[in-house]
Amino acid sequence: MPTTLVLASSSSYRRELLTRLQLPFVTAAPDIDESRLADESAQAMVARLAWQKAAALATQYPQALIIGSDQCAVLGEQILGKPLTHEQARQQLQASSGRIVEFLTGLCLLDSQTQSFQLEVIPFQVEFRELQAAEIENYLLREQPYDCAGSFKSEGLGISLFNRMHGDDPTALIGLPLIRLAAMLRKQGYLIPSAV
Known part of the structure; x- marks a missing residue:
């Protein structure tokens, strides 16, 4: 069994989530182009990017299990990215008001020694729910x-x-879908909860 567990991400959210499994791990940022390919579905995009993020670190960590993850939000036919600005965030929440947004998270666990992956x-x-303009503004100012x-941050005020x-x-x-990740790690021989 590879001894090193690597999270291929610079995301503080993913790092915090992975600590919940109480396994030792290191993080490294993969250097990949995250652009969507022409005519690529949202599902295909997050699967490809999750694998590419893990594969990008395989040479650097030749005897490791590498976790790659990528996520997008889909509203109708539109992919919602990170808003980055207050105005963009306001537009996203106005568009989402009263509607269903689907989040698709690609998850890859790559054994860099064998090149096998899940x-x-x-x-x-x-x-x-139907959101009023003042609610959107108040929320964005509080949680940014x-x-x-x-x-939004579902783990914070965004739940409202x-x-x-x-x-x-x-x-x-x-x-970072921990239920699926824990199952993938068990398949690779990790005991979760760990005795370590």
Whole structure:
């Protein structure tokens, strides 16, 4: 069994999530182009990027299990990225008001020694309630979720924007589906909860 567990991400959200499994790991930022390919579906994009993020670190960590993850939010036919600005976040939340946004999270666990990998896309849906302009403004000023796809933090005040959520793994919404990841790690021989 590879001894090193590597999270191929610079995301503080994913790092915090992975600590919940109480396994030793290191993080490294993969250097890849995350642009969407022409005519690529959202599902295909997150699967490809999750694998590419893990594969990008295989040479640097030749005897490791490398975790790659990528997420996008889909509203109708539109992919919602990270808003980055207050105005973009306002537009995203206005567009999401009263509608269902589907989050797709690609998850890859790559054994860099054998080049074998497990790859899945985990869906999670959020149904927004009808949001008033003042609510959107107040929320954005309080939580400033400009680095979050969909313009909210479900683990914080963002939960107040929803009517309901639907999915098998609530951590998928934050960016790293721990239920599926734990299953993948067990398949690779990791005992979770760990005795270490």
